[in-house]
Amino acid sequence: xxxxxxxxxxxxxxxxxxxxxxxxxxxxxxxxxxxxxxxxxxxxxxxxxxxxxxxxxxxxxxxxxxxxxxxxxxxxxxxxxxxxxxxxxxxxxxxxxxxxxxxxxxxxxxxxxxxxxxxxxxxxxxxxxxxxxxxxxxxxxxxxxxxxxxxxxxxxxxxxxxxxxxxxxxxxxxxxxxxxxxxxxxxxxxxxxxxxxxxxxxxxxxxxxxxxxxxxxxxxxxxxxxxxxxxxxxxxxxxxxxxxxxxxxxxxxxxxxxx
Amino acid sequence: xxxxxxxxxxxxxxxxxxxxxxxxxxxxxxxxxxxxxxxxxxxxxxxxxxxxxxxxxxxxxxxxxxxxxxxxxxxxxxxxxxxxxxxxxxxxxxxxxxxxxxxxxxxxxxxxxxxxxxxxxxxxxxxxxxxxxxxxxxxxxxxxxxxxxxxxxxxxxxxxxxxxxxxxxxxxxxxxxxxxxxxxxxxxxxxxxxxxxxxxxxxxxxxxxxxxxxxxxxxxxxxxxxxxxxxxxxxxxxxxxxxxxxxxxxxxxxxxxxxxxxxxxxxxxxxxxxxxxxxxxxxxxxxxxxxxxxxxxxxxxxxxxxxxxxxxxxxxxxxxxx
Numbered sequence: 217x218x219x220x221x222x223x224x225x226x227x228x229x230x231x232x233x234x235x236x237x238x239x240x241x242x243x244x245x246x247x248x249x250x251x252x253x254x255x256x257x258x259x260x261x262x263x264x265x266x267x268x269x270x271x272x273x274x275x276x277x278x279x280x281x282x283x284x285x286x287x288x289x290x291x292x293x294x295x296x297x298x299x300x301x302x303x304x305x306x307x308x309x310x311x312x313x314x315x316x317x318x319x320x321x322x323x324x325x326x327x328x329x330x331x332x333x334x335x336x337x338x339x340x341x342x343x344x345x346x347x348x349x350x351x352x353x354x355x356x357x358x359x360x361x362x363x364x365x366x367x368x369x370x371x372x373x374x375x376x377x378x379x380x381x382x383x384x385x386x387x388x389x390x391x392x393x394x395x396x397x398x399x400x401x402x403x404x405x406x407x408x409x410x411x412x413x414x415x416x417x418x419x420x421x422x423x424x425x426x427x428x429x430x431x432x433x434x435x436x437x438x439x440x441x442x443x444x445x446x447x448x449x450x451x452x453x454x455x456x457x458x459x460x461x462x463x464x465x466x467x468x469x470x471x472x473x474x475x
Numbered sequence: 476x477x478x479x480x481x482x483x484x485x486x487x488x489x490x491x492x493x494x495x496x497x498x499x500x501x502x503x504x505x506x507x508x509x510x511x512x513x514x515x516x517x518x519x520x521x522x523x524x525x526x527x528x529x530x531x532x533x534x535x536x537x538x539x540x541x542x543x544x545x546x547x548x549x550x551x552x553x554x555x556x557x558x559x560x561x562x563x564x565x566x567x568x569x570x571x572x573x574x575x576x577x578x579x580x581x582x583x584x585x586x587x588x589x590x591x592x593x594x595x596x597x598x599x600x601x602x603x604x605x606x607x608x609x610x611x612x613x614x615x616x617x618x619x620x621x622x623x624x625x626x627x628x629x630x631x632x633x634x635x636x637x638x639x640x641x642x643x644x645x646x647x648x649x650x651x652x653x654x655x656x657x658x659x660x661x662x663x664x665x666x667x668x669x670x671x672x673x674x675x676x677x678x679x680x681x682x683x684x685x686x687x688x689x690x691x692x693x694x695x696x697x698x699x700x701x702x703x704x705x706x707x708x709x710x711x712x713x714x715x716x717x718x719x720x721x722x723x724x725x726x727x728x729x730x731x732x733x734x735x736x737x738x739x740x741x742x743x744x745x746x747x748x749x750x751x752x753x754x755x756x757x758x759x760x761x762x763x764x765x766x767x768x769x770x771x772x773x774x775x776x777x778x779x780x781x782x783x784x785x786x787x788x789x790x791x792x793x794x795x796x797x
Binding site: 275308322370 | 666673676683687688794795
C-alpha cells in the first residue's frame with residue numbers, strides 16, 4: 217500500500233526523452249520516488265529503465281544531441297533538475313550514482329572515496345579523513361581496507377570495488393543515490409552484501425535502482441515500476457506488484473511468460 | 476539372430492565413427508598447416524626488417540669503430556679527418572631538440588585534449604581530424620620550405636636554432652596530437668562517467684583523470700616524435716643549417732645575473748645528421764669513417780629514446796588495468 221503520509225523526494229512528470237538519433241526512449245513517464253525508500257525499475261532490456269535512471273543525474277548531457285522533455289522535480293526545493301537553467305553539476309552533487317560494473321579510478325582506495333570531496337574543494341585533511349572513514353563504514357568496507365587505504369583500488373575484489381564505488385558516491389552526502397544494475401557483475405555472496413547495504417542506506421537517503429533481476433527487486437525494494445518499450449506500464453507497492461499486479465503485461469513479465 | 480543383428484549394426488556404427496574421426500583429424504591437420512605456413516612467412520617478413528637494420532647498425536659500428544673516442548665528441552670539425560669531431564653537431568642537436576620539445580609538446584598535447592574533450596563533434600572537427608592525420612604524412616622538406624618562408628623571411632628569426640627547433644616542432648606536432656588523442660580515447664567511458672557522476676567539471680575530469688591515465692601513451696608519442704626529429708636533415712638544410720662550424724652557440728647559462736641567456740636561440744647551428752651528410756659527401760675515405768661513427772651514434776640515441784618510451788609506458792601503465 218502506498219502510504220499517503222510518506223514524503224516524496226523526487227517526482228518525474230510526463231518525462232519524454234529522445235536520443236540524438238531521434239529515438240524516443242521514454243514516453244511520458246510520471247512516477248514518484250518516496251523519501252528513504254527504495255524504488256526498483258524492472259523490465260526487459262531496452263525498455264528504457266537505465267535511460268530513465270540516467271535522467272536523474274543528467275548523465276545524458278555528456279553526449280551531444282540528447283533531449284529531455286518534461287520534468288523531474290526535487291523536493292523540498294521544487295527544483296526541476298532537467299531545466300536548462302539548472303547546472304548538471306549541481307544535480308550530480310545532490311544525486312550520486314553507482315554503475316553497473318565497478319568503476320574505481322586507478323588511484324588509491326582513499327583517493328577514490330575522497331574524490332567527490334576534492335571536487336567540492338575540500339582541502340582540510342582532518343575533515344577529509346573523517347569523511348572517508350565515515351563513507352567506508354557506511355559502505356561496509358572499512359574493516360576490510362582500514363589498514364591499506366593507500367593501496368590501489370584495483371587490488372580489491374569485484375564486490376569490494378563495488379562497495380568502494382558506493383563509498384565514493386556516499387562520501388558527499390547525496391540526497392538520492394542511483395544504482396544501475398549494481399550487482400550484475402558480481403557473484404551471489406557479493407550481491408547479497410550489496411543488497412543488505414542498500415537496505416541500510418535507505419535510512420540515510422532515497423534510492424532508485426535498476427535491476428534485471430526480479431528477485432532482487434522483490435527482495436530490496438519498497439516500490440517497483442515495470443517499464444516496457446519506454447512506457448511505464450505499472451507502478452506500485454512492491455508486494456502488490458509481485459503478488460497482485462493490476463496489469464496483464466506486468467503479470468506476464470514477473471511470472472516469466474515474457475521477457 | 477537378433478543379437479547378431481544388433482552387434483553387426485553396432486560395429487558398422489563404430490566403423491563410421493572411426494572413419495569420421497579420421498576425416499576430422501585430417502581436416503584439422505590441413506587447417507593447422509596454414510598456421511604453420513603463415514608463421515614461417517611472418518617470421519621471414521619480420522626478419523627482413525630486423526636483420527636489415529641490424530646489419531646496417533653493425534656495419535656502421537664496425538666502420539666507425541676507430542672514432543668511438545671521447546675526442547670525437549669533444550672536437551670541432553676539421554679539415555683533417557682524424558682530428559674532426561662531433562662537438563658542434565651534438566650540441567646543436569641537443570639545443571634544437573630542446574626548442575622542438577618546448578614548442579611541440581605543450582601545443583600538441585593541448586590541441587589533442589581540445590579535439591578529444593572540448594571540440595564539438597561536427598563536420599569541421601572531422602575535417603580537422605583528417606587534416607591532422609594527413610599532416611603526419613607530409614614530406615619533411617615541405618615543412619622546410621614552409622619554415623623558410625615563415626620563420627626565416629616573414630618572422631625574421633634568421634637561420635638559427637630557434638627556426639630549426641620550431642620547424643622540427645611543426646614536423647612532429649601531428650605525431651604528438653594523434654598520439655595524445657589515441658591515448659585519451661583508450662580511457663574507458665565508465666571511468667569518465669564515474670568522475671562526472673560525483674560532480675566533476677570537464678576541467679577537473681581532464682586534469683585529475685584524463686591526463687594522468689593517458690600520460691604513458693602521450694609520452695610514447697612525444698618520444699617517438701623526438702626520435703624522428705633527431706634524424707631529420709632535409710628541412711634543416713632548407714632553412715640554412717651550416718655544414719661546417721667550429722664554434723659553439725652562446726651558453727644558455729652565464730656567470731652574470733640572471734645567469735640565463737637566450738642568445739643561443741639566434742645562433743647558427745648544425746646537427747648530427749647534417750654533419751654526417753657533410754662528411755659522407757667528401758671524397759676522402761677517412762671522412763666516411765667519421766660519418767659511419769656519427770650514424771651509429773644517431774641510431775643508438777634513437778634506440779635509447781624508443782627504449783625509454785617503452786620503459787616509461789610500462790612504468791605508468793603498471794597501475795592501470797582496463
